Amino acid sequence: MEQKTGKENYEVDWEGFMPGVAIDCVIFGYHEKVLKILILEYKETDFFALPGGFVRKDENLDEAARRVLYERTKLRDISLNQFFTFGSLKRFNPKPMRIVMQKNGLEPTKDHFLLQRFVSTGYSALVDFKEAKPIADFLSDSCRWYDIHHLPSLLWDHEQIIQKALESLRENIDHRAVGLNLLDDEFTMRELRNLYETILGKELNRSGFHRKMINSGRLDRIGKKNTGEAHRAPYLYRFNIEE
Amino acid sequence: MEQKTGKENYEVDWEGFMPGVAIDCVIFGYHEKVLKILILEYKETDFFALPGGFVRKDENLDEAARRVLYERTKLRDISLNQFFTFGSLKRFNPKPMRIVMQKNGLEPTKDHFLLQRFVSTGYSALVDFKEAKPIADFLSDSCRWYDIHHLPSLLWDHEQIIQKALESLRENIDHRAVGLNLLDDEFTMRELRNLYETILGKELNRSGFHRKMINSGRLDRIGKKNTGEAHRAPYLYRFNIEE
DNA sequence: TACTATTGTTACAATATGCAACAATAGTAA
DNA sequence: TTACTATTGTTGCATATTGTAACAATAGTA
Numbered sequence: 224m225e226q227k228t229g230k231e232n233y234e235v236d237w238e239g240f241m242p243g244v245a246i247d248c249v250i251f252g253y254h255e256k257v258l259k260i261l262i263l264e265y266k267e268t269d270f271f272a273l274p275g276g277f278v279r280k281d282e283n284l285d286e287a288a289r290r291v292l293y294e295r296t297k298l299r300d301i302s303l304n305q306f307f308t309f310g311s312l313k314r315f316n317p318k319p320m321r322i323v324m325q326k327n328g329l330e331p332t333k334d335h336f337l338l339q340r341f342v343s344t345g346y347s348a349l350v351d352f353k354e355a356k357p358i359a360d361f362l363s364d365s366c367r368w369y370d371i372h373h374l375p376s377l378l379w380d381h382e383q384i385i386q387k388a389l390e391s392l393r394e395n396i397d398h399r400a401v402g403l404n405l406l407d408d409e410f411t412m413r414e415l416r417n418l419y420e421t422i423l424g425k426e427l428n429r430s431g432f433h434r435k436m437i438n439s440g441r442l443d444r445i446g447k448k449n450t451g452e453a454h455r456a457p458y459l460y461r462f463n464i465e466e
Numbered sequence: 467m468e469q470k471t472g473k474e475n476y477e478v479d480w481e482g483f484m485p486g487v488a489i490d491c492v493i494f495g496y497h498e499k500v501l502k503i504l505i506l507e508y509k510e511t512d513f514f515a516l517p518g519g520f521v522r523k524d525e526n527l528d529e530a531a532r533r534v535l536y537e538r539t540k541l542r543d544i545s546l547n548q549f550f551t552f553g554s555l556k557r558f559n560p561k562p563m564r565i566v567m568q569k570n571g572l573e574p575t576k577d578h579f580l581l582q583r584f585v586s587t588g589y590s591a592l593v594d595f596k597e598a599k600p601i602a603d604f605l606s607d608s609c610r611w612y613d614i615h616h617l618p619s620l621l622w623d624h625e626q627i628i629q630k631a632l633e634s635l636r637e638n639i640d641h642r643a644v645g646l647n648l649l650d651d652e653f654t655m656r657e658l659r660n661l662y663e664t665i666l667g668k669e670l671n672r673s674g675f676h677r678k679m680i681n682s683g684r685l686d687r688i689g690k691k692n693t694g695e696a697h698r699a700p701y702l703y704r705f706n707i708e709e
Numbered sequence: 710t711a712c713t714a715t716t717g718t719t720a721c722a723a724t725a726t727g728c729a730a731c732a733a734t735a736g737t738a739a
Numbered sequence: 740t741t742a743c744t745a746t747t748g749t750t751g752c753a754t755a756t757t758g759t760a761a762c763a764a765t766a767g768t769a
Binding site for chain 1: 725726727728729733734735736737
């Protein structure tokens, strides 16, 4: 789907998409010790939801997720992680979407593509908060970062999807180089530990963490960082892996 | 979907199912130190595939998987584990299904439900080899156990699906009470270890395994088992958890 | 009663992790 | 220059976990 602006977006050719199949993206960012998630707000409503999309008939499921990530952030080459597929009947509630369509001048016909039941596969991405430029949907007027602990009320089962994404992130924190995507290129050990503590929601032992990270062999020590503060300057580190 | 036999099965009301959405079940059994998987063989072809199915419009994704498991094994109350959703375009190859339909007297019309592209969610189940009574599909003439190391060539991406199921099983072996489902109610420590070794595909340290299992607190020691062999009789154990 | 094969258990080493103390040091203030 | 502060890097020690090997127990056999 091409990135467009303006009215022409209203005439999406829904025939080009698989019916019933959707993806939702939980896009994590990190800034000042807080985990952030990209959330869409639908136009002229108080409806909030995860950025999501549908799967073109000529596109892999993974590609659909990558495309949605690109459309909302202009970021490419971000590793996406499929974490769960949500197929409960409870998630089928077309009312909010009907209202969204009306607010956008779309006729909510009974069999409209947007009003069917969808099974949605959740993907999570870790992106650089500063590099991502959130871009709204054609149905939404904002796509913004929200603190994970100050999210608005979300439509459908999207809060549950975020919960699952977070659980999955926590379980795989040692296998995914979370620092590689969520931190600057160069960082101190404290910054890395703060990130881990934020994700895991608990404090970690300082020296133990230090040792573990050094022993992992994935970090290169670059040089010192003079912070201007009255104490020993921390070293700077960089990941020596691609991901 | 009711379990039926005979011609009336040919007239499935495909309208009752979600288009494009499927589930596939990797049903594991265990017998004589070998992992088994239930595989379907389509009628009058050399086509083999995993038991799978579609999702009724009024049914949860999980329920569809449970239903398929029940239809093929008559087993209920088995815990199913969703492990991955397969959505690659490569899996879209309607040729074999067209042949299957012809062999079954079904007209493979261009837009037939069975010939569309599906995104399929994989579920795995651990079942009691002796209790399961494999039952063929209405399109298949057998549903049988195959040794995991002597599988026939499978259609589509089903070999990849099995691979993923096995990886997931290995990763979660300590969280899923595999012995509870794959072994008899009462078992010796050696039988339990043999099961683990089979699943993990490697030998495990005998005393370390023993200690770990005992320390887990999930086993009750029942009594001794006189095997008739000329050595110390092993204890029998039973899980003290429901799952 | 001795022997065999296998099980249950324990001792010890190697490794990982949690905790606390110590040493190093960039800036600050005298 | 020198003491002081706050934080970092490092190390030692207790604890827990796991791998390895040895030893003790024992059901059946000869």
